[in-house]
Amino acid sequence: MTELEKCMAGEDYNCHDQIFLDFKGRARKLLQEYNTLAYEQKEEKEEILKELFGEIGTKVSVASPFICDYGRNIFMGNNVSVNMNCTFVDCNKIIIGDNVLIASNVQLYTAAHPVELAERYVQDAETGQLVRHTYALPIKIGNGCWLGGGAIVLPGVTIGGGSVIGAGSVVTKDIPENSLVVGNPCRVIRKINGENM
Structure with a gap:
C-alpha cells in the first residue's frame, strides 16, 4: 500500500513522502x-480554483486570502460561498454540498496526530x-449548511444538511x-427547518 493509499484510507502515513x-x-x-489577484479578477480566480480543487461546481466564491494543503482533495458543489481567511487542511477529502455558506476564519482539519507522545x-x-505519525479522515458538509465565523471542524466529521454551526x-x-x-x-441546541427534537 502506498503512502497516499494509506492516507486516503485513514491509516497512519508518512506525511513527508515525496508525493505529499x-x-x-x-x-x-x-x-x-x-x-x-484583485477581487475584480473573477475569471482568473475561477480558473485557478478549477485547477486547484478536485471538483468545483457553479457559482462558487472563495474570498482571499484562502489557504489549503493540497487543494486536490476539496470537492465543492454549486452555489458555495467561502469567506476570507479560511483554512482547509485537505490531506483527506473535504466534500462540500450545494448552497453552503462558510464564514470568515473557518478551519476544516482532515489531518491529526496521536494524542500520546510515544x-x-x-x-x-x-x-x-524519528517519524511523525499522521492520519487523515474526510470531512463532509451537507447541502444548505452555514458554518459561522471561526468555526473549527475536526477530522472525520459529517455535518448533516441544513445545519447551522454557530460562530x-x-x-x-x-x-x-x-x-x-x-x-x-x-452541542445541538435545537432542530431547525421545521424539524423537532
Missing part, C-alpha cells in the same frame, strides 16, 4: 497567485530517524441534519 510534498508545492504556487513520534527501524464552535463529532449547534465542543 509535490501536492503541497503545486498548491502553494496556485494559492500564491490566487491570493494576489505514539506521535516513533523511531524508524531502518533509518533511526466559534468546535465540531468534534457528526452533526444530524437540520441542527443548530454551538459551543466548544459544540
Whole structure:
C-alpha cells in the first residue's frame, strides 16, 4: 500500500513522502497567485480554483486570502460561498454540498496526530530517524449548511444538511441534519427547518 493509499484510507502515513510534498508545492504556487489577484479578477480566480480543487461546481466564491494543503482533495458543489481567511487542511477529502455558506476564519482539519507522545513520534527501524505519525479522515458538509465565523471542524466529521454551526464552535463529532449547534465542543441546541427534537 502506498503512502497516499494509506492516507486516503485513514491509516497512519508518512506525511513527508515525496508525493505529499509535490501536492503541497503545486498548491502553494496556485494559492500564491490566487491570493494576489484583485477581487475584480473573477475569471482568473475561477480558473485557478478549477485547477486547484478536485471538483468545483457553479457559482462558487472563495474570498482571499484562502489557504489549503493540497487543494486536490476539496470537492465543492454549486452555489458555495467561502469567506476570507479560511483554512482547509485537505490531506483527506473535504466534500462540500450545494448552497453552503462558510464564514470568515473557518478551519476544516482532515489531518491529526496521536494524542500520546510515544505514539506521535516513533523511531524508524531502518533509518533511526524519528517519524511523525499522521492520519487523515474526510470531512463532509451537507447541502444548505452555514458554518459561522471561526468555526473549527475536526477530522472525520459529517455535518448533516441544513445545519447551522454557530460562530466559534468546535465540531468534534457528526452533526444530524437540520441542527443548530454551538459551543466548544459544540452541542445541538435545537432542530431547525421545521424539524423537532
